[in-house]
Amino acid sequence: MAQAGDLLRTAVSAFDEFFDLHTLKAIVVAKIKDSSALARLPYVNGASWNPKLACLPGTRGTLLSLVRHWSRLRDHRHILCLKGVAGSGKTAIAHAVAQALDADDLLVSSVFFDCANASRNTPEFLFSTIARDIAGRFPAIAADIGALLEKEPALASAHPSRQFEALIAGPLRRHQIDRPIALVIDALDEAIRGDSEIEVLAILRDGVVNLPACIRIFITARPTRIIDQFLSRKEHIASYVLDINSAENRQDVAIYIDAVLRDDFFRSEMGMPWPDEALIRDLKTMADGNFIWIATVFSYLRSTYMPKQKLHALLSASPTSSQVLEPTRKINDLYATILEVCGDWNDPDFCAGYALFMGSIMASKRPLSLAALRALHGGKEEHFERLPQRFGSLLMGLHAEHEPIHTLHLSFREFVTVHAAERAETQKFFLSQKEYSQRLAELCLRTMVREMTAAPITGTGYLAKIADGRLGIPKLTGVSEQLLYGCEHWGHHICDIEKATITVTEIIQKFLPHHHNTSIEIVASASTYAGSLSVWHWAKNHGPELAKLYDATLPSQAKALLNLSNRLEDAGRLEEALTAIEESVCLRRALAAQQSAKASAKICTSLHALLGHWSSFGWGKVALNTTQQAPSPAQNVATEQPGTFDADLGYSLHSLSNCLSNLGRREEALTVIQEAVQLHRILAIEQSVASNANLASSLGTLSYCLTYTGRREEALTTIQEAASLYRALAVERTAAFNVEYARLLNNLSSHLSNLGRTEEALTVMQEVISLHRTLAAEHPAYFNANLALSLSNLSNCLSRLGRHKAALKTIEEAVALYQSLMAKRPKAFKPDLARSLNNLSQRFLYIGQREKALAASQEAVGLYRTLAAERPAVFNASLAQSLFNLSVNFTNLSHYEEALASIQESADLYKDLVAQWPNMYTSGLAYALRWLSQCQSNNQRKHEAKGILPEADG
Numbered sequence: 001m002a003q004a005g006d007l008l009r010t011a012v013s014a015f016d017e018f019f020d021l022h023t024l025k026a027i028v029v030a031k032i033k034d035s036s037a038l039a040r041l042p043y044v045n046g047a048s049w050n051p052k053l054a055c056l057p058g059t060r061g062t063l064l065s066l067v068r069h070w071s072r073l074r075d076h077r078h079i080l081c082l083k084g085v086a087g088s089g090k091t092a093i094a095h096a097v098a099q100a101l102d103a104d105d106l107l108v109s110s111v112f113f114d115c116a117n118a119s120r121n122t123p124e125f126l127f128s129t130i131a132r133d134i135a136g137r138f139p140a141i142a143a144d145i146g147a148l149l150e151k152e153p154a155l156a157s158a159h160p161s162r163q164f165e166a167l168i169a170g171p172l173r174r175h176q177i178d179r180p181i182a183l184v185i186d187a188l189d190e191a192i193r194g195d196s197e198i199e200v201l202a203i204l205r206d207g208v209v210n211l212p213a214c215i216r217i218f219i220t221a222r223p224t225r226i227i228d229q230f231l232s233r234k235e236h237i238a239s240y241v242l243d244i245n246s247a248e249n250r251q252d253v254a255i256y257i258d259a260v261l262r263d264d265f266f267r268s269e270m271g272m273p274w275p276d277e278a279l280i281r282d283l284k285t286m287a288d289g290n291f292i293w294i295a296t297v298f299s300y301l302r303s304t305y306m307p308k309q310k311l312h313a314l315l316s317a318s319p320t321s322s323q324v325l326e327p328t329r330k331i332n333d334l335y336a337t338i339l340e341v342c343g344d345w346n347d348p349d350f351c352a353g354y355a356l357f358m359g360s361i362m363a364s365k366r367p368l369s370l371a372a373l374r375a376l377h378g379g380k381e382e383h384f385e386r387l388p389q390r391f392g393s394l395l396m397g398l399h400a401e402h403e404p405i406h407t408l409h410l411s412f413r414e415f416v417t418v419h420a421a422e423r424a425e426t427q428k429f430f431l432s433q434k435e436y437s438q439r440l441a442e443l444c445l446r447t448m449v450r451e452m453t454a455a456p457i458t459g460t461g462y463l464a465k466i467a468d469g470r471l472g473i474p475k476l477t478g479v480s481e482q483l484l485y486g487c488e489h490w491g492h493h494i495c496d497i498e499k500a501t502i503t504v505t506e507i508i509q510k511f512l513p514h515h516h517n518t519s520i521e522i523v524a525s526a527s528t529y530a531g532s533l534s535v536w537h538w539a540k541n542h543g544p545e546l547a548k549l550y551d552a553t554l555p556s557q558a559k560a561l562l563n564l565s566n567r568l569e570d571a572g573r574l575e576e577a578l579t580a581i582e583e584s585v586c587l588r589r590a591l592a593a594q595q596s597a598k599a600s601a602k603i604c605t606s607l608h609a610l611l612g613h614w615s616s617f618g619w620g621k622v623a624l625n626t627t628q629q630a631p632s633p634a635q636n637v638a639t640e641q642p643g644t645f646d647a648d649l650g651y652s653l654h655s656l657s658n659c660l661s662n663l664g665r666r667e668e669a670l671t672v673i674q675e676a677v678q679l680h681r682i683l684a685i686e687q688s689v690a691s692n693a694n695l696a697s698s699l700g701t702l703s704y705c706l707t708y709t710g711r712r713e714e715a716l717t718t719i720q721e722a723a724s725l726y727r728a729l730a731v732e733r734t735a736a737f738n739v740e741y742a743r744l745l746n747n748l749s750s751h752l753s754n755l756g757r758t759e760e761a762l763t764v765m766q767e768v769i770s771l772h773r774t775l776a777a778e779h780p781a782y783f784n785a786n787l788a789l790s791l792s793n794l795s796n797c798l799s800r801l802g803r804h805k806a807a808l809k810t811i812e813e814a815v816a817l818y819q820s821l822m823a824k825r826p827k828a829f830k831p832d833l834a835r836s837l838n839n840l841s842q843r844f845l846y847i848g849q850r851e852k853a854l855a856a857s858q859e860a861v862g863l864y865r866t867l868a869a870e871r872p873a874v875f876n877a878s879l880a881q882s883l884f885n886l887s888v889n890f891t892n893l894s895h896y897e898e899a900l901a902s903i904q905e906s907a908d909l910y911k912d913l914v915a916q917w918p919n920m921y922t923s924g925l926a927y928a929l930r931w932l933s934q935c936q937s938n939n940q941r942k943h944e945a946k947g948i949l950p951e952a953d954g
Contacts, residue, residue, distance in 0.1 A: 037149035038135050038142060040156040041128040041167070047120050049098035049110045049184065053091065056259050059252040060093055063240065067097050067218060070238065071106055071182050074213040077238045079204065081231050083223040084242030089252075089291045090220040093242075094186035097218050106182045106216075109133030115190035123191045123200040127160050130183060131167035137181070141171045154819055159826040161862050162819070164203050170855065172212055182216040189221040201230035202866045209236040210858075250289035257284050260298055270308040282315050292411070293331050296394075300338045303392055313337065335394070335415045336426050342390045345428055353387045359436035361395070362417050365489045367404035369397070372481040376443045402481070434496045441493035444486035445507040451483045452515045459525070460518050462567075463560040472571040472825070476525045484526050487519040491534045500542050508546065512553050517560045524564055529576040532561075533583050551590075558587035572827025670705040677702050693740070696725035700744055707751065716751045723748050742771040742786065746793055753797060762797040769794055785829065788817035792836050799843065808843040815840050831875070834863035838882055841889060854889040861886050861902075877921065880909035884928055887935060900935040907932050926952050 063082070070080050084090045094112065101107035109130045114120045135142035145167055149155055155166055191197060208217065221227045223241070231237055243249060260266065261280055270276070287294040297314070301307040314337050343350040360373055368376075374384040388398045388405075394412055397405040407413050420430035459476040497504065516532075523529050539546040561584035568577035680695035699722035706715035726741035745768045752761035768790045775783035791814035798807035818833040837860035844853035861882045867875040883906035890899035910925035929952035936945035 037146040038132055040149055040153065041132045042125040042156065043132055044111055044120060044125045044129045046117075047111045047113070047129070049095050049102070049107075049112065051095070051099050054095035054099050055089065055092040055252070056255055059255050060089075060096060062248060063093060063242075064096060064100060066240065068100065068104075071101060071104075071216045071218075072180055073216075074180070076209070076213065076236050078208050078211055078213075078215050079217045079219060079231070079237040081227075081237055081239050082218070082220045082242060083227070083239060084220075084244070088242050088244050090222075090242065091186050094184055094218070094220045098184045101182045101184070101218075106180055108137050108181045108183060110184040111186070113185075113187040113191040115187075121191055121193075123160070123188075123197055126185070126191075126200060127163040127168060127203075128156065131163065131171075134168065134171070134181075138175065138177070140175050144171045144174060152819075154823050157823050158819065159822055159830065160200055161203060161207070161830075161866055162822075162859065164207055165859050165862050169207060169211055172215065173210075177212065177214050180214050180216055182218065185217065185219045187221065188219050189224050189227050192224075192226055198226065198230070198870070199866045201226065202869045203862075205230045205234060205237075206865045206869075207862055209234075244289055244291070246289075253287050253289050253291060253294060254284045256291075257287060257294060265302065266307070270311075274308075279311065279315065283311070286315065290331070293334060296331070296334055296338075300334075304341065310337075310341065331411050332415045332419050332426070335412055336420075336429065338394060339429050343387075350387075351428070355431060355436075357384065357387055358391070358416065359431045360440065361405055361407070362413060362431050363433050363436035363440050363493070364485075365492055366485070367397070367406050368485060369400075369402045369404055369481060371401040372485060373405075375480065375482040376440070376447055376486070378446070437493045437496040441490060441497055442504055442507065444490035444493060445504070445511055447482050448486045448490065448515055448519060449507065449510050451480060452518055457518065457522065460521050463517055463521055463563050464556075465563075473524050473567050473573075476522060479522055479526050484522060487522045488527055490519075491532060491538075495534055495538050497538075497542075500546060505546065509549060512549055516553060517557065520560065520564065524568065524576070529564070529568065529573075529579060531579050531583060532557075533586060536587075554587050554591055558584050558591065561587065570828065572825045572829065670702075673698060673702045673705050692725055692729060696722045696729070696740070696744065699725070700747060703747065703751065707754070712751070712755055716748075716755060719744065719748045719751050742768050742775070742790070745771070746790060749793060749797065753800065758797060758800045762794075762801065765790065765794045765797050784817050785821055785832070788814045788821070788832065788836070791817070792839055795839060795843065799846065804843065804846040808840075808847060811836060811840045811843050830863055830867060831878070834860045834867065834878065834882070837863070838885055841885060845889070845892070850889070850892045854886075854893060857882070857886045857889045876909050877913055877924075880906045880913065880924065880928070883909070884931065887931060891935065891938065896935065896938040900932075900939050903928060903932045903935050 067080065070077065082090055082093065091112065094110075098107055098110045111126055111129055112120065113123070131145060135145050148166055152166075155163065158166070188201075192201065204217075204219075208215070219231070221231070232239060257280060261270075261283075262275055267274060283294075283297070287297075297311075301311060304310050314334065343354065345351060356377075357373075360376070361368075370384065370388060377384065388395070392398055395405055395407060397403040416429055416431050417433045420426040420428075455478060457476055457478045459474045462474050494504075500508075520529070520532055536550050539550040561580045565577045565580035565584060568580060676698045677695070680698050684692050684695045699718050703715045703719035703722065706712070706718060723741070723744045726744050729741070745764050749761045749764040749768065752758070752764060769787070772783060772787040772790045776787040791810050795807045795811035795814065798804075798810060815833070815836045818829055818836050822829040822833050837856045841853045841856035841860065844850070844856060861879070864875055864879040864882045868879045883902045887899045887903035887906065890896070890902060907925065907928040910921055910928045913921040914925050929948050933945040933948040933952065936942075936948065
């Protein structure tokens with residue numbers, strides 16, 4: 001028995017060991033898998049905190065104490081935003097805060113932005129970096145995020161709003177954390193340069209409020225307009241303004257001076273006796289609490305020969321220590337002293353080199369590298385070889401060929417281009433920004449002609465042809481830094497030329513006919529299109545020769561800009577698209593004045609596109625006023641040449657109807673589109689393909705107007721006629737018309753569904769899906785979006801027929817397609833993804849998966865928040881509806897407080913919408929108010945709930 005017992009114990013022990021090994025192996029495999037998935041998340045390298053850059057011990061005591069107290073709170077104030085002017089020491093404070101939080105084991109992640117560092121001047125990887133850092137500290141969250149990435153790898157490159165919700169907010173809500181965790185984000189303003197970056201601010205404003213109370217985010221930024229707009233006056237954001245004139249700040253600067261002047265460098269370089277207390281005292285008096293001033297002094301002393309003598313000269317060249325200078329005069333005196341010893345100002349060659357080099361830097365519209373400056377000047381200027389290093393204490397970026405050159409501080413640019421001219425002794429440092437801008441205009445033109453002629457830019461020429469499916473903006477190769485700069489800014493520089501020289505005129509003659517449109521293509525592909533007509537306006541005021549030269553390019557440029565607008569819109573770059581179409585209309589108006597009938601017809605084409613852009617921005621009234629004028633020129637011409645221009649009149653009337661619909665003026669829109677249909681019917685008698693296509697398109701809009709005026713049976717008949725026309729067109733020219741045919745069938749399905757003919761609607765939608773799958777298989781980059789929309793509509797049909805599992809599977813495919821599309825072009829597909837997520841939430845709800853329904857609804861609201869922040873007139877209604885859905889989802893999970901907050905916000909939005917468009921949104925407000933009353937009751941606010949009902953029923 002004893003032996004049997006021993007054998008049993010041995011067997012059990014062996015089994016336990018075997019089990020432990022397999023368990024350990026499973027754990028290791030899971031960790032490796034999670035680690036591999038997390039490694040896919042992009043990470044901002046080199047952006048963490050550095051103890052050597054922290055402010056000195058004993059300084060910033062009040063602020064650091066405040067941060068220490070705030071970091072341990074568990075209240076709603078998630079964000080503490082430190083604001084201060086440039087050069088006030090915010091970054092040093094951020095490093096000190098990170099160091100202190102790390103010492104207390106509270107710091108999880110830190111990101112220090114820097115506009116001069118290409119890897120750290122964008123917030124593109126901010127949330128993926130934070131997610132990886134959080135995962136590194138919390139294994140359970142790491143497993144959660146790893147599983148998400150395994151299931152959906154696209155999250156690694158998804159839009160910031162999706163990454164924030166899926167990789168940060170979601171995991172933090174699902175895993176309880178029993179202590180504060182802190183994040184530090186420094187110089188956030190330096191990463192905000194365009195619309196895509198603004199979305200990060202919107203997330204900090206709207207998304208962070210829903211994080212657990214343990215999350216603390218310390219942010220530093222200059223108080224720019226955009227920072228104040230997004231990060232002020234919010235309950236979850238506390239602000240602290242750094243006062244550079246406070247007694248504590250002056251004391252901190254004095255401590256900094258003492259510490260620096262007693263380090264090893266100054267002890268060895270300043271000679272004996274050192275420290276010189278009298279000299280240090282005078283320096284403190286001169287600094288007067290100005291960190292940027294004293295930092296400039298120390299930068300200068302470290303790079304100069306015989307620093308003690310230079311410091312004595314600096315102090316003696318300034319007023320006596322009993323006089324306190326204004327900060328601007330003080331820093332200007334310092335710049336003058338530094339420049340004085342940079343070279344021999346009696347040497348004309350040195351002075352010429354200074355003017356050429358520094359003048360180019362002062363006149364450039366954005367920082368350029370040494371290599372680009374040299375190339376702009378033809379690569380032959382000796383001044384760019386040895387001279388730049390002399391100015392190392394005033395300029396950054398001189399030690400690398402391709403690093404952008406920045407001034408140490410904006411005040412140096414102001415000194416050289418403004419204040420230096422105010423005093424006789426500093427006039428030799430003065431550089432006229434306008435004069436050197438004129439020189440850059442010629443250099444930019446020469447560079448563009450030279451480089452575009454020397455070698456072709458692969459990918460250009462795309463504006464000379466109509467894109468197959470308007471496939472966005474292609475990427476170009478072979479664009480140098482100096483060429484891109486020239487294309488971007490030659491128009492800005494040339495406007496500084498008051499009288500064009502023969503040389504400039506000759507270069508423009510070479511450039512405009514052959515390279516102008518190419519320069520526009522380069523800007524659109526590699527930068528941001530901000531307009532190109534400044535040169536046209538300049539040319540009109542600088543003599544008939546230049547004006548005639550530019551006018552010769554108007555037809556091709558107007559066409560190119562129309563094409564560019566379409567491509568930019570397809571890429572989701574709506575602001576740029578609007579700029580391009582406005583310019584196209586402007587040029588075609590000019591052509592109309594010159595060429596009468598032919599150009600007048602084309603105005604209608606450009607106006608139609610322009611009105612679409614205005615409507616997409618919510619500028620309905622502007623669009624309406626413009627389109628009401630649009631028929632006039634076409635109608636006048638049509639009277640003279642009816643065969644040629646009736647189609648353009650119909651096109652313009654079509655636009656007018658759309659604008660009236662966007663303003664809720666349905667009856668007027670119906671009258672106008674009926675007139676357009678009548679015109680197109682007359683033209684269609686000729687049986688031309690184009691006429692039938694225009695008739696089908698206008699019938700589709702007529703059907704839409706009939707639906708919204710309650711005439712649903714007529715709407716169905718009309719859309720069936722349109723579909724029949726497109727079906728015939730598609731038989732003749734399948735590739736050309738299947739797209740529009742599928743779109744019409746989509747609308748037909750919706751009409752059938754609205755009339756309760758759901759089975760017929762489903763049959764039509766299945767035909768649409770078949771068409772779109774074929775199109776998407778051939779051209780996925782363009783037609784995946786159409787397929788996604790059709791899948792979303794098919795899901796609605798299936799849901800109405802009670803086939804909820806099939807409906808869920810279909811909408812999941814649509815969401816996956818939209819997520820993939822948005823990862824590449826977020827601006828274009830964010831609205832579609834938000835809409836499909838709302839549908840996904842409903843499908844989850846129908847099969848009882850309430851948690852998933854809530855998650856999808858929250859993601860939809862997050863997307864609509866960023867959209868509404870940019871274009872409230874367009875997306876506030878969608879946000880209001882999404883918040884309503886979110887409130888319902890919260891209620892289903894008994895989260896009554898969150899449900900109340902969501903529906904309250906929804907009701908407030910509906911009230912604003914009703915004030916503008918009562919006919920469109922009164923019913924939506926009534927539904928929201930009734931649900932608000934229910935949510936008040938759920939929160940035991942019976943009296944308030946009763947008070948809301950009369951307003952809802954009124």
